[in-house]
Amino acid sequence: MLEERKCGILYLVVPCYNEEEIIEHSIEKLKEKMNRLIKKGKIHPKSKVMFVNDGSRDKTLQLLHWAAKKDTMVSVLSFTTNFGHQSAILAGMLTSMEYADMVITIDADLQQDIEALDDFIQSYEQGNEIVYGVRNDRNTDTFFKRFTATSYYKLLHWLGCDIITNHADYRLLSKKALRTLSEYEEVNLFMRGLIPLMGFTSDIVYFDVKEREAGNSKYTLKKMIKLAIDGITSLSIKPIRIIGALGLFTCIFSVILAIFSFVGWLMGENIQGYTTTILVTLLMNGVTLFSLGIIGEYIGKIYMEAKKRPRYIVDSLLWQEERNSSESD
Ligand code: UDP
Numbered sequence: 575m576l577e578e579r580k581c582g583i584l585y586l587v588v589p590c591y592n593e594e595e596i597i598e599h600s601i602e603k604l605k606e607k608m609n610r611l612i613k614k615g616k617i618h619p620k621s622k623v624m625f626v627n628d629g630s631r632d633k634t635l636q637l638l639h640w641a642a643k644k645d646t647m648v649s650v651l652s653f654t655t656n657f658g659h660q661s662a663i664l665a666g667m668l669t670s671m672e673y674a675d676m677v678i679t680i681d682a683d684l685q686q687d688i689e690a691l692d693d694f695i696q697s698y699e700q701g702n703e704i705v706y707g708v709r710n711d712r713n714t715d716t717f718f719k720r721f722t723a724t725s726y727y728k729l730l731h732w733l734g735c736d737i738i739t740n741h742a743d744y745r746l747l748s749k750k751a752l753r754t755l756s757e758y759e760e761v762n763l764f765m766r767g768l769i770p771l772m773g774f775t776s777d778i779v780y781f782d783v784k785e786r787e788a789g790n791s792k793y794t795l796k797k798m799i800k801l802a803i804d805g806i807t808s809l810s811i812k813p814i815r816i817i818g819a820l821g822l823f824t825c826i827f828s829v830i831l832a833i834f835s836f837v838g839w840l841m842g843e844n845i846q847g848y849t850t851t852i853l854v855t856l857l858m859n860g861v862t863l864f865s866l867g868i869i870g871e872y873i874g875k876i877y878m879e880a881k882k883r884p885r886y887i888v889d890s891l892l893w894q895e896e897r898n899s900s901e902s903d
C-alpha cells in the first residue's frame with residue numbers, strides 16, 4: 575500500500591435522470607456507506623457524494639437540494655436539460671477533479687453493489703490509477719438485454735476496440751487519470767471505450783448487480799441504440815474499411831460475371847434472368863444505401879465535433895463546506 579494514497583478524498587459521482595422514486599433511498603444508503611468508510615479511515619472526512627441532475631423533469635432536483643441543505647456531504651450539480659448519462663458522469667468527474675484524490679462513478683438506482691467500494695479504494699491505495707467495475711453475471715438482465723449486450727461486446731472486440739466486457743460506468747479514476755481525461759475534448763462520448771485508451775495502470779473489481787428497487791430503467795431503447803452507435807463510431811473506423819472491401823469484392827465479382835456472360839453470348843447462349851437482375855439490383859441498392867448510412871453516421875459525428883458545442887450546460891452547483899471542519903485548506 576502506498577502511504578500517500580491512504581485516506582484520500584473520495585468523490586462519488588451519481589448521475590440522476592427522473593429518479594424521484596428511488597433517490598431518497600439511494601442518498602441515505604450512499605451517505606451511510608460513506609460514513610462507514612470515513613470511520614474505518616479508508617477515506618478522508620472531506621469526501622462527498624456529488625449528484626448530477628441530468629435535466630430531470632420530476633422532483634429529483636428538489637429532493638437532491640433538500641439532501642444537500644441537510645448534509646454537507648451531499649453536493650448537487652444540475653444541468654439545464656437532459657444531456658445524457660455519459661455527459662452527466664463526465665461533468666461530475668471534471669467538477670470533482672479539483673477537490674478529490676479519486677472519483678468513483680455509480681448509478682443512482684444502486685443496482686451496482688456499493689459494498690464493492692472498499693475494493694475500489696483498496697486497489698487505488700495499491701497504486702492503480704483506474705479501477706474498472708465488472709459485473710459478475712447478467713442474471714438480473716432480461717434475455718433481450720443479455721443477448722444484445724453480449725453480441726455488442728463481441729462486435730466491438732471484432733472491430734478491434736480495447737474494451738472490457740461487462741464493464742459499465744462503475745469505475746474509479748485517480749486525480750492523475752482525471753486530469754488526462756479532461757484533455758479529451760470529444761463530443762461523441764463513450765466513456766468505457768475512451769478511458770482504457772489512456773493506458774494507466776489499472777485493475778478490475780468484480781461486483782454483483784441487483785434488480786432495480788424502484789422506478790424504471792432510464793435507458794430507453796432509443797438511448798441504448800444511440801450509445802451503441804456512439805461506441806462504435808468513437809472507437810473504430812473499421813466499418814468504413816469494410817465498406818471499401820465490400821465495394822472491391824463486388825467489382826471483382828461483377829467483372830467475372832460479365833466475362834462469363836460475354837463468352838456465353840459469343841457462343842450463342844440465350845441469356846435469361848429477369849428475376850436475377852431484379853434481385854441483384856435490389857441487393858446492391860440495399861448494400862449501397864446501408865453503406866451510405868454508415869458513412870453518413872461518421873460524417874454526422876464529424877459535423878457534431880466540428881461545431882464544438884458544449885457537452886453539457888450547468889445550471890447550478892449546490893455545495894456546502896463543512897462548518898465544523900477541524901482542518902483548514
Ligand atoms: N441517466 C442519466 N441520464 C439519462 C439516462 C440515465 O443520467 O439520460 C442515469 C440514471 O439516472 C441512472 C444511470 O444513468 O443513474 C443508469 O440508468 P438506468 O439505471 O436507468 O439504466 P440501466 O441500469 O437500466 O441500464
Ligand code: MG
Nearest residue numbers: 681683685786
Ligand atoms: Mg440501473
